Amino acid sequence: MVLLSGGQDSTTCLAWALKRFARVHTLAIDYGQRHRIELEAASEIARMAGVAHALVPCDSFRALGGNALTGDEAVTAGVRAENQLPNTFVPGRNLIFLTLAAAFAYQRGSANLVTGVCETDYSGYPDCRDETMTALQESLRRGMDAPFVIHTPLMRLSKADTVRLAQDLGALPLLAHSHTCYNGLIPPCGACPACQLRAKGFAEAGIADPLLERLARA
């Protein structure tokens, strides 16, 4: 079960899972994200990869408030003084997503959950850390009495390493359809933190971003 947001990292994880598992299913979550266009990217990428794909609604985050991805606040660079995190941090997001993915996998007889979280190069979100994933894996095992494994193939990789891994896995054609921009723009705005991190990764890997190449041809 691959959590597929439609972004670069989860798309690379899908390619990783396709090499390792005979049966792969993807799950995207509609959490009221301002870059909802990524959900269309997720379904297109799943279609290209030939895997079954599901979209699950989870619309509580907007009601909880307080962040730029599910509220009206603009996405800004830099961190907030109170928690030293960007205003794109959605508290609890990955915890809830993996719990939903585990519940979905449970009903389909699967125990392998794959997520693109990464603690190396990812804004310092505490729910992307390895220790969080290890603890959550244990909670899911106990809470559903099932042998869940949370696979995090990107956990220790830099953004450039992730780009190289995508190339090695033959995932660049899928990445040509991925969506990263927090502002939900196509072509990507190039200025938001997500766009900048993506551009930095491709630049450091010395590989052209297949998304930009595809858009330039269109």
Ligand code: ZN
């Ligand atoms: Zn952007």
